[in-house]
Each structure stands twice: as C-alpha cells, then as structure tokens.
Amino acid sequence: MPDQQTIRDGEQSVETDHPTDAALRFIGRINTPWRRRADCPRQGRPDGPECTIEIFEPWGPALRGLERYDRIEVLYWLHHSRRDLVLQNPAHDGQLFGTFALRSPVRPNPIGTAMVSLVALQGLLLTVRGLDCLDGTPLVDIKPDRCAFSPKAPPKPGS
Amino acid sequence: MPDQQTIRDGEQSVETDHPTDAALRFIGRINTPWRRRADCPRQGRPDGPECTIEIFEPWGPALRGLERYDRIEVLYWLHHSRRDLVLQNPAHDGQLFGTFALRSPVRPNPIGTAMVSLVALQGLLLTVRGLDCLDGTPLVDIKPDRCAFSPKAPPKPGS
Numbered sequence: 001m002p003d004q005q006t007i008r009d010g011e012q013s014v015e016t017d018h019p020t021d022a023a024l025r026f027i028g029r030i031n032t033p034w035r036r037r038a039d040c041p042r043q044g045r046p047d048g049p050e051c052t053i054e055i056f057e058p059w060g061p062a063l064r065g066l067e068r069y070d071r072i073e074v075l076y077w078l079h080h081s082r083r084d085l086v087l088q089n090p091a092h093d094g095q096l097f098g099t100f101a102l103r104s105p106v107r108p109n110p111i112g113t114a115m116v117s118l119v120a121l122q123g124l125l126l127t128v129r130g131l132d133c134l135d136g137t138p139l140v141d142i143k144p145d146r147c148a149f150s151p152k153a154p155p156k157p158g159s
Numbered sequence: 160m161p162d163q164q165t166i167r168d169g170e171q172s173v174e175t176d177h178p179t180d181a182a183l184r185f186i187g188r189i190n191t192p193w194r195r196r197a198d199c200p201r202q203g204r205p206d207g208p209e210c211t212i213e214i215f216e217p218w219g220p221a222l223r224g225l226e227r228y229d230r231i232e233v234l235y236w237l238h239h240s241r242r243d244l245v246l247q248n249p250a251h252d253g254q255l256f257g258t259f260a261l262r263s264p265v266r267p268n269p270i271g272t273a274m275v276s277l278v279a280l281q282g283l284l285l286t287v288r289g290l291d292c293l294d295g296t297p298l299v300d301i302k303p304d305r306c307a308f309s310p311k312a313p314p315k316p317g318s
Contacts, residue, residue, distance in 0.1 A: 014217040016184070021297065022236050023179035024268050043306045055259075058173040059267060062245040064257030075270060077181050086221040098223030100214075100301040108218060109183050109299045111234060113272055138180065140268045142259040147202045 010096045012087035016108075028055040028139030030076055035135050037080065043103070044114050044132040053126040053139060060124050066142070067121045075141040076133055078110035112137075115145055169255050171246035175267070187214040187298030189235055194294050196239065202262070203273050203291040212285040212298060219283050225301070226280045234300040235292055237269035271296075274304055 007013060032051045034040045041048065053074065055063060066072065085106050087096045099107050116130035126142075166172060191210045193199045200207065212233065214222060225231065244265050246255045258266050275289035285301075 012220060014220075016217065018182070019184050020179060020182035021185040022183040022238075023177070024181040024183060025175070025178050026180040027267050058175065059245060059259075061171060061173075062258035062267075063260070064246065064255070065260035066257060068260065073272065075268070075272070079181075086218060087223065096223065098225060099221035100218075101222070101224035101227065101303060103302050103306055107300060107302075108186050108221075109234070111270065111300055113232065113234070113302075141266060141270055143262050143266075143272070144260060147262055 007085070008089040008092060009094055010087065011085055011089050013084040014086050016084055024077065024140055026056070026077065026138035026140065027059050028053055030074075030131065030133055030135075030137040030139055032131055032133060032135045032137070034133070037134060040134060041132045044116065044130040046117055046130055048129050048131065050119060050127050050129055051131045053128060053142070055124040055126070055139070057124070063121065063124070066118070066126075066144070069118055069144045071115055071145040072118050072128070073143045073145055074114050074116055074128070074131065074139070075143075076112045077138040077140050078105035078112050078133070079138055080134070081105040081107070081110035083108050083110060111140060166244070167248040167251060168253055169246065170244055170248050172243040173245050175243055183236065183299055185215070185236065185297035185299065186218050187212055189233075189290065189292055189294075189296040189298055191290055191292060191294045191296070193292070196264075196293060199293060200291045203275065203289040205276060205289055207288050207290065209278060209286050209288055210290045212287060212301070214283045214285070214298070216283070222280065222283070225277070225303070228277055228303045230274055230304040231277050231287070232302045232304055233273050233275055233287070233290065233298070234302075235271045236297040236299050237264035237271050237292070238297055239293070240264040240266070240269035242267050242269060270299060
C-alpha cells in the first residue's frame with residue numbers, strides 16, 4: 001500500500017491491484033539503534049553495532065542448532081515502504097534506476113535480506129552484527145548462510 | 160497451510176493460526192529443469208544449468224540497470240511447503256535440527272533466497288545460473304547482490 005512519501009523527479013509509479021498471492025506471518029521483532037529511516041546505514045557492516053532479534057513463540061524450538069553458525073541470513077519486512085515504484089532516483093540527482101537494480105526498501109514486495117554475524121543466542125534472543133534496518137522491523141525468516149550439510153567453514157573473505 | 164507431507168521421526172510441528180501480517184504479490188515465474196522436489200539440487204551451483212525468470216507486467220520498467228550486475232539475489236515463494244514444522248529430521252537419521260538452522264523449504268514463511276549469476280537480460284526475461292527451485296516457482300523479488308552505489312566488483316571467490 002503506498003504511503004504518503006513523496007516521489008522524486010523522474011520516478012515512476014505503477015497502478016497495481018493489491019493481491020494476496022501469499023500471506024506472511026511475522027515471527028519476531030528486530031531491535032536496532034535506528035529510529036528514523038534517515039539514520040539507517042545504507043548497508044549493514046560486519047563491524048556495525050550489536051542488534052537483537054527477538055523470536056516469538058511458538059517458533060522458539062526452531063532455533064535449535066543455529067548456534068553452530070557464525071553467519072546467518074535474516075529476512076525482514078520493510079513495513080514503512082511504498083510498493084508501487086518501478087523507477088527510482090536514489091541519489092536525488094535525476095539518474096533513474098529500476099527498482100530491481102536497487103536494494104532500496106521501496107519495492108513490490110518489501111523484504112530485506114542481510115547476512116549478519118551471530119554474536120550470541122540465548123533463549124529467544126539473538127544478538128547479531130550487520131543489520132541496517134529500523135528499530136521494530138518485523139522478522140520474516142532466519143536461515144544459516146549455507147546448507148546444513150556442508151562442513152563448517154570460516155566466514156567468507158569480504159563477506 | 161500444511162499440506163499432506165509426512166512428518167519424519169522426531170519432527171515437531173506447532174499449532175499456528177494463519178495470520179496475514181503482510182501480503183505478497185507474485186511478480187514473475189521461475190522456469191527450471193526440475194519438475195519434482197526430489198530432482199532439485201540441495202543448493203544451487205554457479206555452474207548449474209541455465210534457468211529463466213519471467214517478469215510480469217507492470218514490473219518490466221523495474222529491470223532498468225540490472226544488466227550492470229553479474230550477480231543478483233532472487234527471492235521466491237516455496238509454494239509447496241508446509242509451514243508448521245519447528246524441528247526437522249532432514250537426513251532421515253533421527254538427528255533433529257531447528258527449522259531456522261536449516262535452509263529447508265519447510266519454514267514459517269517459505270521464502271527461498273539465492274545468489275545467482277545473471278547470464279542475460281532480454282525484455283522481461285532473465286537467464287541465470289545457480290537456482291535450485293522447482294519449475295513454476297513464483298518470483299517475489301530481485302535485487303543486485305550489493306548496494307548500487309558501491310563500485311562494480313568481480314564475483315566473490317567461492318560464492
């Protein structure tokens with residue numbers, strides 16, 4: 001659902017219906033230091049601040065074994081984003097990019113993905129580094145960074 | 160919604176309501192050689208077969224500039240997966256893992272993510288390598304592998 005955010009020069013929105021092809025359930029809440037979008041880093045950094053992820057029941061048992069991983073993938077719902085822009089002017093300089101050529105939160109299905117470092121896992125609370133989203137962002141999924149049946153590897157260089 | 164898939168020894172499901180905290184719209188269709196789940200590779204490989212991704216209108220203009228990227232992230236909906244398992248027995252050997260410690264398609268929000276090589280982009284059709292999903296899988300999102308405003312980098316070693 002588009003919100004009241006302004007469209008910048010040249011940006012293009014499309015008319016869309018609002019189908020529910022699939023329904024997401026929020027499974028947790030992400031706590032970060034960033035309360036306004038303007039404060040969020042453009043991309044998470046491995047040396048960024050510690051953030052916490054709180055898992056809601058009944059999903060607690062699904063965390064079993066996650067502590068074996070140094071790096072995990074986090075999927076979250078960018079709940080303040082409009083969904084109807086196909087062209088965006090991200091640098092405010094008139095240069096237009098297609099939405100799929102950007103990692104902007106504004107997209108048809110505003111799902112963010114981040115590979116983060118798992119610092120600690122205690123009960124239903126994960127501590128991680130590497131996020132870039134707003135405080136209060138709804139959690140959609142957590143996965144290891146690689147298939148469970150490959151051997152444990154060190155973090156990839158540059159990742 | 161759980162389907163009729165069998166639960167293996169020790170696996171644990173939970174009672175969940177089925178809220179629609181957020182609604183996804185499918186924005187395309189993924190075409191792969193794999194017609195049955197048993198045929199899908201466990202994880203996509205950079206030297207895997209070419210697959211195509213068809214983008215539905217009105218999202219075509221959102222592809223502008225994507226051709227600058229060698230690697231893109233693909234998000235898709237694992238439409239045949241049950242959503243209520245918290246513990247899984249993936250190797251059929253009695254060893255149980257939490258759902259969040261697996262990249263299994265069975266999860267509360269069955270969204271798959273893959274980093275793939277972009278081989279070609281023509282009109283509304285992308286050709287990629289590195290997918291592992293079923294033919295006909297609904298597309299949810301496409302993003303570049305990194306922030307648009309970082310310099311163009313070669314593919315990461317080992318990724």
